[in-house]
Amino acid sequence: MPLKEGDPVVVWIDTKRVYLIKLDKEKRLDTDKGVIFHKDLIGLEYGSSITLSTGVKAYLLKPTIHDLYSKGLKRPSQVLYPKDIGYILISAGIGQISKVVEAGTGSGFLTIALALSSNAKIYTYDIREDMLKVARFNARILGVEDRIVFKLKDIREGVDEKDVDAVFLDMPDPWNAIPKVYESLVPSAALIVFVPTINQIEKTYFAMKNSGIIDIHVEEIILREYQVKENAVRPKNVGIMHTGFIIRGRKSI
Amino acid sequence: MPLKEGDPVVVWIDTKRVYLIKLDKEKRLDTDKGVIFHKDLIGLEYGSSITLSTGVKAYLLKPTIHDLYSKGLKRPSQVLYPKDIGYILISAGIGQISKVVEAGTGSGFLTIALALSSNAKIYTYDIREDMLKVARFNARILGVEDRIVFKLKDIREGVDEKDVDAVFLDMPDPWNAIPKVYESLVPSAALIVFVPTINQIEKTYFAMKNSGIIDIHVEEIILREYQVKENAVRPKNVGIMHTGFIIRGRKSI
Amino acid sequence: MPLKEGDPVVVWIDTKRVYLIKLDKEKRLDTDKGVIFHKDLIGLEYGSSITLSTGVKAYLLKPTIHDLYSKGLKRPSQVLYPKDIGYILISAGIGQISKVVEAGTGSGFLTIALALSSNAKIYTYDIREDMLKVARFNARILGVEDRIVFKLKDIREGVDEKDVDAVFLDMPDPWNAIPKVYESLVPSAALIVFVPTINQIEKTYFAMKNSGIIDIHVEEIILREYQVKENAVRPKNVGIMHTGFIIRGRKSI
Amino acid sequence: MPLKEGDPVVVWIDTKRVYLIKLDKEKRLDTDKGVIFHKDLIGLEYGSSITLSTGVKAYLLKPTIHDLYSKGLKRPSQVLYPKDIGYILISAGIGQISKVVEAGTGSGFLTIALALSSNAKIYTYDIREDMLKVARFNARILGVEDRIVFKLKDIREGVDEKDVDAVFLDMPDPWNAIPKVYESLVPSAALIVFVPTINQIEKTYFAMKNSGIIDIHVEEIILREYQVKENAVRPKNVGIMHTGFIIRGRKSI
Incomplete structure (x- = not known):
């Protein structure tokens, strides 16, 4: 074509x-x-x-998701990396979901990845209007803007959508959103949280557990790049050592 | 429902x-x-x-892809892990692909993951009939059998399909299949290879490069699990240190 | 000989x-x-x-330190691994130290490693008599028993030795020992702490900082083993993912 | 003092x-x-x-070995890192060795570490006079110059010393030196090789094995640094992903 x-x-x-x-x-x-x-x-x-x-x-x-990181998109906030996005997508049941909620939007990289990788309608929450604007700009370049509903709202105050097939949280205090997020989820659906520090793990884990989330796993995805020259293959010397931790579970009723 | x-x-x-x-x-x-x-x-x-x-x-x-690893499916051959599958899916442009070729089928875990995560038709090649039988058994449990074409054929002898949106190879000598696989791919489409040993990296890399594949990356995905107890969060002591290396690129013409 | x-x-x-x-x-x-x-x-x-x-x-x-892990020594408590011991030894300035304090003794693996790797006199504290007995048994096999003073004492109550060239702590609440340990150290000498959980890192770090320890680093040593077969080199599939974190610094006055 | x-x-x-x-x-x-x-x-x-x-x-x-990496020493060639040096030292049986041979000298960081951490006499070989000069400069700063014999010689042509307690090789083609190095070693003594690429592993491993070295292990040491802020502990985002592989074994007769 x-x-x-x-x-x-x-x-x-x-x-x-x-x-x-x-x-x-x-x-x-x-x-x-x-x-x-x-x-x-x-x-x-x-x-x-x-x-x-x-x-x-x-x-x-x-374009694939790897190309979001090339020159062209804006990234004023920290973004998720492909290594994390791939794992998040399969944990969310990508391909079998039709309605997804996400907060915060940030630069919209996960939002766009969700749109590119599924047929789902994506509702993305952020409390910063400038971020929503950046994400919208990025989504437009990829041609997925109409698949995404950008919401200027604090998700801690509640989720407007019902029967949501997956929720993804990337925010400083996910534990404050978890009880309300739980309500919005379809039973068995995945709740996936991304946090950069270890201190956030424990609070998130127990907020999930106490809300009725089961099958909770805390994981970190590390990517190692290799350099290939003839007769000289080796891991690259310097690289990304850490982005964040993925905490995932599923709603039980 | x-x-x-x-x-x-x-x-x-x-x-x-x-x-x-x-x-x-x-x-x-x-x-x-x-x-x-x-x-x-x-x-x-x-x-x-x-x-x-x-x-x-x-x-x-x-069921999500993580559940393939629970009790129920058969796995007589080594299987890809979710950490690898997630990354492979986004590298393949999951969500934007309608025809995928894969070899070898093995226990069918990636085959099923591709079926669960996309609307694509999947053509999976293996030279072992017993493996195709296992994979079909597994696919039936997940209800995706009709999305998959199981082919008892050596992919090194050629790919029957044309205009394929992504090819995935998990076989001992991928370099022997790459020139023919290249022919079957739509321009810009992804070729993704998984190999367990380091010796296979170099041969695969240069076979891809010499066939006209560009944007080649060699990567390894490592997953670290964390154990959460109150006031005692730490990485788990023992775990999977290695599954394999992912070599990915895209067809140029 | x-x-x-x-x-x-x-x-x-x-x-x-x-x-x-x-x-x-x-x-x-x-x-x-x-x-x-x-x-x-x-x-x-x-x-x-x-x-x-x-x-x-x-x-x-x-015998070298690697051999401590073979059959022969007793290990009723968790032991430090060579990957950690090597790093601890050079952080302590092994080769330039003559008096070292350590707590708790546990199975005595670090104690023995310190004795084998230096000419220092080692004072090792534990509150469990059974552990001291085990450590003494192990030290005797290696022939370094006379270089070690085994002390049945809670190091949190104070360090008897003065002008210590390095202190090493492997105990549940090192922060409770740090102020007294600081007093025993020669200026510029290293304080090195080993903790298994992440929750212990922060408390230890700030206890060290508040006591006058400078140049504090929090590090983790990960060892990856490779399997070599002809034409098939790869990391081993399963292994030790985590032992603990090393927090090291030096006394300023 | x-x-x-x-x-x-x-x-x-x-x-x-x-x-x-x-x-x-x-x-x-x-x-x-x-x-x-x-x-x-x-x-x-x-x-x-x-x-x-x-x-x-x-x-x-x-100064401890960590301080070699601060401003002051010269490093025109790639240097070993403390994470590697610590492991190499205990593999060599530091503290129990009196004569060590090393090649190539490079910037002398391992040479100096060996001198600082033991009482051994160190014989270091390099084929580049400029490197020996740099290493000597560095050793002088640490005050260990007289413990080291700097030799302008290709170790592949033979080791002059006899009854050596440990040999360490950091050179492009260690396999060409291994047969002669084997001769110089005291039985049971350690031979330790450091190589940056994976291609070098296999050749080194089999050269060691074929020379009569036993208990051969191929390992990689990875260090992960953590950043501690109040209520926000996490691995550092960017860091050293790879330096090299350590291949160690011991002479059997």
Whole structure:
């Protein structure tokens, strides 16, 4: 299918030069390897490439969740990483869910990942209007804006939605939202919480347990990258050692 | 929605007593906490519980990928773990794919995870008929058998499908399948390989690179479980240190 | 130097059959590969081997800290692992210390490691007489009993020694010992604490900081074992994920 | 004992401002928190502090191996980290060894650690004169120069020393040195090899095995640092993911 106005495209030059754009025939992408006019990409296919003025090739790829981290999206707040998102999605039963609630929205990376990976309608709560704006901007680039309801509301005051298939919390004090979140969940549905510090684990765990959540697990996902050169494979020397802890369980009644 | 004959159900008693069953009014589940007759579960809801003869509660949950590892499915071959599956799914662009090819099938855990997490049609190749039988048995329990095409064929001899949205390889010598797999992929689509040893990394990486796969990453996902007791949170002492390495990239043309 | 009565010897048959003995011409070592009479080892050298009745070789090695974990020593309490001991020793300035205080003694593995690795006199405190007995038994096998003073005393009530070159604490509530331990330390000397749970980290850290300890670091040492077969190198599948956290700092005045 | 001319001193201002100096009454140390004239430190004690012109305190500490990594030593080549050094030292039987051979010298960090942590005489081989010069410079600061013999020689051509208690190799092709190194070792003594890539593991392992080394282990030491704030403890976000693999074994005859 040829690319058309409005399509999201990853422009991949090399590992360090990855750009996520939404095709707009009025716009251009400036890179240190050459300029790309969006209009020149219209009509091409995902997977094809163009040659820049420097002779370097730029490949056009269909965005996956990994590409959210390339240049193009805004991230004023800390974002979840793919290693965490993948695990969260399968814990939520991605593919079998139709209504999801999430708080806080932040830069919207998980929101977008949920939208890209499922057919669910996503209700995302944040108390900061500027964050909702950023998330909306990001969702628009990926073309999933209409799948998401952005709500300027403190989830600790209650969840408006009923019969929710999964709730995801990424906020400083999830334990204050858990009792109300529990009410909104369909029985057996997953509640998944992400916290950066260890101190938050215990409070979250017991708030979940005391609310009637069962099968609670506290886990951390660590990703190790390897560098491959001929006859010289090894883990990369420096990397992300920690993002946060995932606490997951399911509602019992 | 009340549970009915043929539905997959997780019977969760505690962390060590988790059973995955397919409701069959003729059958019973024996546990050391009491017997459960399937017919007594029909008409109940996911999330609800029954009390066993020993006074212990058994909760009925809707299966997620984590539950594949409970008692119920067969696993004669080594299986991928949820930590790996989650990452593989988002790397494949789960939610945006409609045709997936996989080899080898093995016990079918990834096959089932792909079916549960997407609307895609899955073509799974294995050279062992006994494995395909096991995988089919497992898929039937989860109710996704009709979404999967089980093929007794050596993928190194070619992929029958065209315009495939993602290919996943978990086999001893993926490099021997990569050139043919490349042909079957839609441009920009993901090729994802899982290998247990380090020696396989280099060969796979260069086979991918030489076939026209770009944006290649070699990664390992490590999961650390935490034990929570009041005032005593710590990583669990013993656990899975290693399953395998994930090598992922995308087709360029 | 030929082995003589009383010498500590590691009898190494294979990775799973490693025995630590103290030569006693009246004694025998029974293994499933054959019997070894200690008297037959007297006069041999470290590094040499004898052939057992089953035709298998048993090598005689000079014990290092790794060998403490073989069959021979008693370990009724949890013990520190070599990965932690190595790091603790260099943090303590091993090789430059002459007086060390330690609590609690436990099975005496760190005590013995300190004795084997330095010329220091070691004062080890425990409130359990049975543990001191175990530790003394273990120290005797390694021939370092006379380098250690075993004290049945609660270190929280005070440290008898003055001008101590390093203190090591492995006890449930190190924060209750830290102010008194601080007094016993020579300025600039290291205080090193080992705790298994995360909840203990914060209390220990601030107790150290408030006592005048500087350069405080909280660290965890993780060891990953690799399995080597021809053309198949990989991390071992299962292993020790966690022992404890090391909190180290130095006394300022 | 009051500090005197020539003593090594760690000037510790905060975690990011740590300086290793050798007292020289003609010299000064410039920091962004103020100037320190060495002569003002003479007569003070380890553990004491002076107040800089900015009002900030600078503590004077006795160097441990951790301090080698502060500002002061030269490191033109990659260096081993304390996490690795601690483990290597106990594997070598530090405290029970009197003659050690090492290659290559590099910046001399392990050489110095061996000298600081034991009474052993250390013979260090390198084929680069500039490296030996750097290592000698570093050793001089720590005051251990006379315990080390710096040898401009390719260890693959043979080891001059006999009855060596431990050999440590950190070079690109250790397998080419292992047969000759084996000859120099006292029976039961440890051979320890450090390699950065996985490809080197297999060759080293089999070279050791084929030379008569037993009890071979391949291990990796990973250090995780924790950040402590009140009510907010967590692993640090970014850190060293990999330095190298340690392969250790002992000579059998």
